[in-house]
Each structure stands twice: as structure tokens, then as C-alpha cells.
Amino acid sequence: MTDRSRNVPTLERLVGYNLKRAYMVVQGDYRAALGDGALAPRVFSALTLVVEFPQISQSDLARRLGIERSGLVAIVGELEERGLLERADVPGDKRVQALVATPEGTRACNDAMARVQAHEDRLLGMLTEAERATLIALLAKIRQAEDVQAG
Amino acid sequence: MTDRSRNVPTLERLVGYNLKRAYMVVQGDYRAALGDGALAPRVFSALTLVVEFPQISQSDLARRLGIERSGLVAIVGELEERGLLERADVPGDKRVQALVATPEGTRACNDAMARVQAHEDRLLGMLTEAERATLIALLAKIRQAEDVQAG
DNA sequence: TATTGTTATACTCTATAACTATA
């Protein structure tokens, strides 16, 4: 152990604590940068996946987002109200609704993505491209632990 | 751009999205690992800082935790109810209350820290020590951007 | 005027449980 690391308070050496604090910073800046009328992070994420996977069901979308189906109802409802996607019937299974982005939805998605990228580029300007890639890779590794948790 | 990075969905390349997903995984495992009666993450963090900085005021503690003073009332109240800290009057300024951990509070803090470390060691076992240190360093860098945000 | 602790309040995000209609 070096002199430097020995003096770092224990709380600051926990991944969970740093993760939460960094998440709050990025999330706060997202909202400040995109403004009040913009898509909230989770709504933006959902729209992105609908654009990427046309005809996706709500259950599949919830699985991909890592949230419960019930939580998705309000998100999809907001996107439908904004005219950014449509719930389409699926022939052969009346239970399922295929989510399809409207042309305006695809435009809004691209537009939002550009603004999110700009916000991250500005906020994370202190990180090199390599550092940013490393960070994303490490976070992705943690995400993969989702299936092997305690309890 | 390599073939590999070109095929990664855009959402997956956003720091914010990966940060949130990883945060949910770690936070969920914390709760599963420490159990129902345990200190919630934010209560544990507050106690840790009170042990580390005896006589700290609520305002200073809120600043260190990056939350509002109003949000700290319930946290300190819970710690006091559990007998883990005391609010002490400060001679010279009747507005301020000095927070001091009780002996039991210090014990509970050490005990919780050991369990949190065990939970992180297990959950983050897929990361090498070096990767974990890198991750914390990168997250700490993002935390420092808290003061130079948009809006 | 400014600061400390506090209350009241609201908002966001998430989860659980139960329901319906289908399969």
C-alpha cells in the first residue's frame, strides 16, 4: 500500500459510493443540458431501443432495459402521446403489441442522441477517448454481474 | 473505427446509460447482501463520515455527501434513533449541532464497512485489483465535474 | 442579511401484487 492510497478515506474507495456520486453528476447534467421538455433518460433509452429493434414487444423491451414490465407502461405511453411510436397489433398473438417508431420518433431519437452525445462530450471532457472507452468497458462488466447477484 | 466498435449499439456506448445500469446492479446487490434491517447505502455513508469527522455539522455533512440539508434530517434522525450517533450542542453557536458517533455507532460502522467490502469483493470479482482502482479513479474524475456542469 | 436545522411538499424512478385477456 502506498502513502497515497493509505490516506484516502475508506468511503471514497468503495465502488458503490463513487458509482452513485458519478451517476448523480451525469444524470444532473443530462437534465440541465437537454432541458425541461426533453425526453427523460429512461424515455430516451426506450425510444432508442424501439428504433433499433422495430416490432419489439413491451416485455422484451423491459428485459433489455432491465426494468419491470409495469414500469414500462408510463414510458411507452408518453412516447405514444408524443407521437414518437405506435402500439401495433401482432397477427397470431393478440396478447402482444409491437412497438414501432414513427418517422417523427426516429427523427426525435437521432436529435436527442446528438444532444446527449454533446452533453457527454462536454461533461466528460476531462477523460481521454481511451479513458472513456475503458470506463464503459468496466461498467459493462459490472452490468454482466446482474445475473449472478446475491440473494 | 474498428469493425467491433461499429457494431456496438449506440445506447451501449453512452457513459450515462452504462453508469445507471451498473449503479442499479451494485445497489441491488448491496441491499440483497446486507439484508433488510441493515443501514441503507446513504445512511451508511453518512455514518462513515460522522465517524471520520467527529463534531461535523449537518450542513457540512450534506455538502460532503452532495445532498441537500433537508434530505439529511431523516438520515441523521434514523442514526440517532438507532443509537449510533448523538446531536450535541456546540458552545459558541446555538444554530449548529455537532454530530458525534456513539461507541456502538463506531462498531456498527466498522461492521457495516466489512460487510460492504465483502459484498463488493464478491460482486466485483470479475475485475482485477488494477481494474477496480482504475474504475474508482475514473468515477472520481467525473465526480469532480460536479462544479462545472451545464445550466 | 446570512446560516442552521427543520418541515411540508412534490417529483422521479422503481418494485410488488393482482387483474384481464390471451396462449
Added chain:
DNA sequence: TATAGTTATAGAGTATAACAATA
């Protein structure tokens, strides 16, 4: 029996605005 979408509800966690006491 199981699945898709939905509703109702509750629980964290956070923020803002206002207040009394004190500086």
C-alpha cells in the same frame, strides 16, 4: 399453467420553498 399488458400501490431518494432561531 404461463405470458403480455395493465393498474394500483408503496417505497426509496431527491429537490424546492418556506420557516424559526440564531449569527
